[in-house]
Amino acid sequence: MEHNPEILFIMNLLTNLLTTLFFFTAVETIYLFVFTMAGRFGRLQAPPVSSNPVAKRMAVLIPAYKEDAVIVDTAEQALKQDYPGNAYDVIVIADSLRRDTLDKLAKLPITVVEVSFDVSTKSKALNATLKKLNANYDVAVILDADNVMATDFLTHINAAFNGGWKAVQGHRVAKNTNTSVAILDAVSEEINTYILRRGHRALGLSGSLMGSGMAFDYTLFKQYMGQIDTTGGFDKELEMRLIHDHYRIDYIDDALCYDEKVQSGAVFERQRARWIAAQLKYLRRNLPSGIIQLLKGNLDYFDKVFQTMFLPRVILLGFLTIGTAAALLLRAPNLLMLAGGQLIVLLLSFYVATPKDLKSLITWQEIKQVPGLFFRFLRSITRLGEAGKKFINTPHTTTSTAINEG
Incomplete structure (x- = not known):
């Protein structure tokens, strides 16, 4: 069957464009x-074993912007670590929370830092809180308001920092798989973790940050966060600044942090818009x-x-x-x-x-x-x-x- 020369030209042009x-x-x-x-x-590198391990003083920082539905539960779960209770503080950064939520948080053995901005961002909330904290900490742990740490999360983090690591990403896993979108979002995150963290560290390259379930040398974190004021994707800017200055981001596969997966297509769309803009x-x-x-x-x-x-x-x-x-x-x-x-x-x-x-x-x-x-x-x-x-x-x-x- 012979084709019209114009149709053949269009087909060939389309084929060449697609091939390119x-x-x-x-x-x-x-x-x-x-x-x-x-x-x-490949094999993941374990942190060096310290000859004199100590319980590092940790600040578990939880920015919460209008997160009334989950933040009280998150704070309660954060207190259930098998890590020594006197070696870590749970610090909720309360931005635009309801009064009844603040009252519930006040009853818990945690620190609540109230902040308010014309345009709220995580970087602003974290920086404002870091300026207010007076306690001497060794490690800053960053969670999202929906995150739940496995009970041994801080123990894994402590071993890493006793071994001399300075920046660590934990293994974020799905908290919920109750809808088809949530299941696919969970799959997507595990694929990213496998490739960008596990695979990279297995080949000796730096892993990448995920925005939560991560920990840093406290002084280092405070220093670099002070340079960051961005609307979205603060973790990516922090990642780029650290790696530019030759700080490696390590990864602990067994340090589990449960994270809520998006449950609808509409929320998926809004979230990905934020991610693409940052990228x-x-x-x-x-x-x-x-x-x-x-x-x-x-x-x-x-x-x-x-x-x-x-x-x-x-x-x-x-x-x-x-x-x-x-x-x-x-x-x-x-x-x-x-x-x-x-x-x-x-x-x-x-x-x-x-x-x-x-x-x-x-x-x-x-x-x-x-x-x-x-x-x-x-x-x-x-x-x-x-x-x-x-x-x-x-x-x-x-x-x-x-x-x-x-």
Whole structure:
């Protein structure tokens, strides 16, 4: 069957454009696969064992902006560590909490620091609190208002800082898997952890921060946070500043911190808009210095800048799926091998990086949600202006009871 020359020209042009696009995505796909395999077959470095371990004094800092639904439960759970009670303080940073919530918090053996801003951000809340605290601490632990630490979390953190580590990311895991979106969000976070933390540390590179479930040398944290005043993504700016100055971010797989997963597509869209806005901001800001640091031998810093060039995983999956389908329609074998091959490699990476307990929760119901989340992710790009100007708070409603409910 002969085709009209104009149709052939358009088909060839489309094939060439898609082929060029998927050569770029191949870089990200291979990157994800390499670090997934490193996470699977490599070994994580344990902190050096101290000859004279001590219980480090810790400040557990919990910024809470309009988090009345969960903050009391979070504070109560934070007091249940198997770590010596006199060696850590739970400090709730109360921003715009209701009076009845403040009254409940006042009855707990914790410190409540009330703050208020015209435009509230986590960096402002943390910096204001750090200026008010007078106690001498060795370690700052940062939680979100919905986070619940496993009872041995601080014990793992203490071992790391007794071993000389300065910045540590714990293993954030799902608090709830009560909706299909929550299950997929949990899978997404575990994949990111496997690749960006476990895989990186297995190859000797610095891990990355997640915004909560993380700990720092207190003096170091106070020093670097004092340089940060950003609307969103304070953890990424902190990460870039630390790694620029050759501070490695370590990772403890056994230090579990339970985190609420988003339960609806609408919340997913708002949250991802905030994440993409932060990613683009730090790409623009750090690309020149990333190249300079690479030339100076700071591979960790360049790697973190390199990551900001990548498409979000859901977008990559969607593009590769569309590309594979287009290759079949265009009868383009080279494009099919390029896009289809990457799709297989990406899905294999996702499979390896997903824990068994989450794999068992994935049914056809969850798979049907993926296309919708892909288009929500695309639509979130239209919210980048809003996300860059004001803090988009993710609402939390799930308490610690969800952990035992599975």
